[in-house]
Amino acid sequence: MALSARFLGRVDYLPTYEAMQTLTAGRDDSTADELWICEHNPVYTQGLAGKSEHIFNPGSIPVVQTNRGGQVTYHGPGQVVAYPLIDLKRAGYFVKEYVFRIEESVIRTLLHFGITGHRVAGAPGIYVRLDDPAGHALLPQRPMKIAPDNTGAESPAHHRADPDFTGLGKIGALGIKVSRNCTYHGVALNVAMDLEPYSRINPCGYQALKTIDLSTIGVSVSWQEAADVLAQKLSLYLTQ
Numbered sequence: 023m024a025l026s027a028r029f030l031g032r033v034d035y036l037p038t039y040e041a042m043q044t045l046t047a048g049r050d051d052s053t054a055d056e057l058w059i060c061e062h063n064p065v066y067t068q069g070l071a072g073k074s075e076h077i078f079n080p081g082s083i084p085v086v087q088t089n090r091g092g093q094v095t096y097h098g099p100g101q102v103v104a105y106p107l108i109d110l111k112r113a114g115y116f117v118k119e120y121v122f123r124i125e126e127s128v129i130r131t132l133l134h135f136g137i138t139g140h141r142v143a144g145a146p147g148i149y150v151r152l153d154d155p156a157g158h159a160l161l162p163q164r165p166m167k168i169a170p171d172n173t174g175a176e177s178p179a180h181h182r183a184d185p186d187f188t189g190l191g192k193i194g195a196l197g198i199k200v201s202r203n204c205t206y207h208g209v210a211l212n213v214a215m216d217l218e219p220y221s222r223i224n225p226c227g228y229q230a231l232k233t234i235d236l237s238t239i240g241v242s243v244s245w246q247e248a249a250d251v252l253a254q255k256l257s258l259y260l261t262q
Contacts, residue, residue: 027253030060062097079222090207093227100215127255148194191234
């Protein structure tokens, strides 16, 4: 059964967050799944893993503490935010699969507009190759294996400690919460934003992680068109 979308327009973040909590707390087996699509007024949101030092110059933009996963991100006009409110037990898959399906929905949305989205191991969200946004070449393995040292032995960890964002820009951010098998929070796709507020934080906790939008990489599309495509892809990939 398709997941129908509710378009909320431009709304403040905090009351939307509280409404998601209220709906989720009151759910039972008969509660229908929903997909909320909206745009937020400027706000920084901090996840459960968030550290205050990653927000170093909020200025007049409010900071809201949340119970989602992840660290700090920014929401603002020109960004499509999607909140799937679904019962995973009824849907028949687990959290890891849920994250994969959301990311796949963003990748397919980008492909609709001629852009290739990529996953980066250890860093949820969707990334674009800055030098070739439309190219289909796969990224090198990320994180990369560490080369043996001069003794010929590999590091015990075998991999870099942090994901490798070289040459990439982040275009889709993901932060979720699951309570009693029911999801809230969700995913944000950058369409045509003022990206300056990202320079005041370490997005998702990573220093100097470049954040981009469709406009930056030459795709001119309205917020509504991007929202319609993302809603369609989420409805498809979260329910099939």
